[in-house]
Amino acid sequence: MTLPATPRNVMAVALAMLLLLVLVVLLSLTLGAVHVPLSEVWRALTARGGGSEATIIVLDIRLPRILLAILVGAALSVAGTGLQALLRNPLADPYVLGISSGAAVGAIFALWLGGRIASASPLAAFVGAMITMLWVYLLGRSGGRLASYTLILAGVITASFLSAIILFMLTLLSTRDVRGIAFWLMGDLSVTPLAELRLLAPVIILAIAGLYLLAKDLNVLLLGAEEAAHLGVNVPRVEAGVYILASLLTGLAVSTSGAIGYLGLLVPHLGRMLVGNDHRMLLPTAALGGAILLVLSDTLARTALAPAELPVGAVTAVAGAPVFIYLLRKTAG
Amino acid sequence: MTEALHHLRVEGVSFRYPHFELASLSFEAHAGEVLAIIGPNGSGKSTLLEIVSGHLGPQAGKVTLDGVDLHRLPPRPLARLVGLARQETILLFSFEVREFVRQGRHPHLGRNLFESPEDERWVDWAMEKTRLVEFAGRRVLEMSSGEFQRAVLARTLAQRPQLVLLDEPTANLDIGYQIEMFRLLRQLAISEGFIAVVVTHELNLASELADELILMERGRCLARGTAEEVLQPDLLSRIFRTPILVDRNPSSGRPRVTWVTAPR
Numbered sequence: 001m002t003l004p005a006t007p008r009n010v011m012a013v014a015l016a017m018l019l020l021l022v023l024v025v026l027l028s029l030t031l032g033a034v035h036v037p038l039s040e041v042w043r044a045l046t047a048r049g050g051g052s053e054a055t056i057i058v059l060d061i062r063l064p065r066i067l068l069a070i071l072v073g074a075a076l077s078v079a080g081t082g083l084q085a086l087l088r089n090p091l092a093d094p095y096v097l098g099i100s101s102g103a104a105v106g107a108i109f110a111l112w113l114g115g116r117i118a119s120a121s122p123l124a125a126f127v128g129a130m131i132t133m134l135w136v137y138l139l140g141r142s143g144g145r146l147a148s149y150t151l152i153l154a155g156v157i158t159a160s161f162l163s164a165i166i167l168f169m170l171t172l173l174s175t176r177d178v179r180g181i182a183f184w185l186m187g188d189l190s191v192t193p194l195a196e197l198r199l200l201a202p203v204i205i206l207a208i209a210g211l212y213l214l215a216k217d218l219n220v221l222l223l224g225a226e227e228a229a230h231l232g233v234n235v236p237r238v239e240a241g242v243y244i245l246a247s248l249l250t251g252l253a254v255s256t257s258g259a260i261g262y263l264g265l266l267v268p269h270l271g272r273m274l275v276g277n278d279h280r281m282l283l284p285t286a287a288l289g290g291a292i293l294l295v296l297s298d299t300l301a302r303t304a305l306a307p308a309e310l311p312v313g314a315v316t317a318v319a320g321a322p323v324f325i326y327l328l329r330k331t332a333g
Numbered sequence: 334m335t336e337a338l339h340h341l342r343v344e345g346v347s348f349r350y351p352h353f354e355l356a357s358l359s360f361e362a363h364a365g366e367v368l369a370i371i372g373p374n375g376s377g378k379s380t381l382l383e384i385v386s387g388h389l390g391p392q393a394g395k396v397t398l399d400g401v402d403l404h405r406l407p408p409r410p411l412a413r414l415v416g417l418a419r420q421e422t423i424l425l426f427s428f429e430v431r432e433f434v435r436q437g438r439h440p441h442l443g444r445n446l447f448e449s450p451e452d453e454r455w456v457d458w459a460m461e462k463t464r465l466v467e468f469a470g471r472r473v474l475e476m477s478s479g480e481f482q483r484a485v486l487a488r489t490l491a492q493r494p495q496l497v498l499l500d501e502p503t504a505n506l507d508i509g510y511q512i513e514m515f516r517l518l519r520q521l522a523i524s525e526g527f528i529a530v531v532v533t534h535e536l537n538l539a540s541e542l543a544d545e546l547i548l549m550e551r552g553r554c555l556a557r558g559t560a561e562e563v564l565q566p567d568l569l570s571r572i573f574r575t576p577i578l579v580d581r582n583p584s585s586g587r588p589r590v591t592w593v594t595a596p597r
């Protein structure tokens with residue numbers, strides 16, 4: 001029997017996962033090209049490390065990256081959960097509506113313009129993502145609402161069109177820039193300074209909270225748009241809200257660290273296997289689960305071929321594909 | 334528990350699709366009554382039901398419940414008053430039966446994110462009435478279509494509406510459950526004081542258990558009244574395109590519809 005979504009149960013599950021996250025973070029802080037023992041990590045975190053090399057590694061190099069992994073992992077997983085409910089399709093992922101392609105176009109465009117604009121490529125990527133969000137929204141509307149059929153079509157067509165543009169623009173870039181963008185396209189957590197996290201964190205947290213307020217409506221939406229309307233859900237408004245919040249989360253995640261794959265698709269499924277379909281339980285599970293998995297993936301990306309680094313998207317793909325196949329076989333059988 | 338007496342008034346509603354027109358229709362119903370809408374396929378029964386539910390705006394006329402125009406209500410207040418259960422689309426996501434029935438409380442949650450103890454009590458009540466308590470932990474996707482229909486009814490009951498609208502609620506039920514569901518509806522309409530309007534193909538169930546029947550054909554109301562008045566063999570034979578005879582159910586005395594077949 002699934003755990004019913006009561007405030008107490010939701011808190012219990014969230015707390016348990018939060019604890020797990022903390023443990024994973026501590027583990028991750030010790031691992032890397034240089035092994036930092038747990039005692040040193042603890043000292044650094046409690047500001048007793050002084051200027052030691054360990055402290056610098058933990059606080060300036062690893063912690064920001066781990067915090068980014070938490071935010072991006074949560075953002076992508078929650079966006080995926082929301083979109084799967086909106087599209088009533090368990091195969092939806094945050095990129096199916098073209099947001100990541102829009103971000104890539106923005107970033108490549110900035111790189112191509114070069115100079116100072118190139119360094120603002122995350123901002124350009126975000127702008128690209130938001131323009132795509134608006135475009136797909138306008139294109140995908142039908143009968144005053146975001147019917148899943150037209151929305152998916154609009155997204156897929158847009159994504160495909162943008163991919164062509166991306167390939168074209170790549171020919172205009174120098175080979176050095178192309179390598180940089182390739183890394184970014186796969187998903188890369190190594191770039192963001194702590195300052196940007198201060199901007200990113202509240203927005204991501206607020207967007208996730210916004211989706212949580214829609215959780216009970218999302219449950220009913222899964223029954224079908226007509227059935228949801230008969231149960232009092234303001235379907236056009238809820239659809240628009242979920243679409244905007246999920247796209248915002250995806251846009252933020254992708255513009256900071258590229259298109260990390262599989263999280264937005266798989267974490268909601270794993271979450272459903274663990275706690276069921278009630279979004280009041282599923283959303284926190286997906287958020288924290290995504291955070292945990294991305295921190296673990298990034299740790300692997302940093303350590304597998306140390307001192308060289310893999311792009312984290314490569315790890316999620318290599319790990320994600322077999323999990324996806326397993327899930328597919330399980331539901332088919 | 335009896336609520337205040339409710340009164341449904343449908344006045345002159347009409348609707349036009351590109352290839353179909355629902356002519357001006359009027360009728361009334363009161364608390365504790367079960368109204369059955371019968372007629373051949375394509376006669377506009379489901380369209381009428383949707384208009385009465387407040388979810389499909391008529392091109393003329395209005396529908397009022399206790400004087401309140403249902404089409405002027407926003408979705409949530411409407412869903413607190415009106416429960417509409419139709420043929421459902423297949424779910425791709427699996428819910429447990431109790432979770433599914435609990436969705437019926439959604440219109441009553443208001444600003445709360447979670448159900449209150451009172452909400453849970455109504456869910457238990459609805460599941461008890463539809464004999465689904467033993468299925469509580471079962472997945473909705475694993476149920477037979479008949480069991481699923483009972484779950485849909487339970488969800489509608491959990492809404493505690495004043496107007497219960499059901500579109501073919503017994504379509505997949507065996508004869509035992511068909512009778513049980515209609516009887517339950519009638520019992521609850523009286524005990525809870527709601528108005529039930531049921532679109533059905535089960536002419537004999539309608540005859541036994543409905544207070545009033547509305548017979549439709551091609552968007553028009555051909556007859557309205559008691560089973561005796563409406564179930565006329567000549568009329569039925571014409572509109573259902575097959576010879577029909579009407580006798581009496583020996584146990585209840587109510588009109589009973591049977592089709593005419595040649596002896597084997």
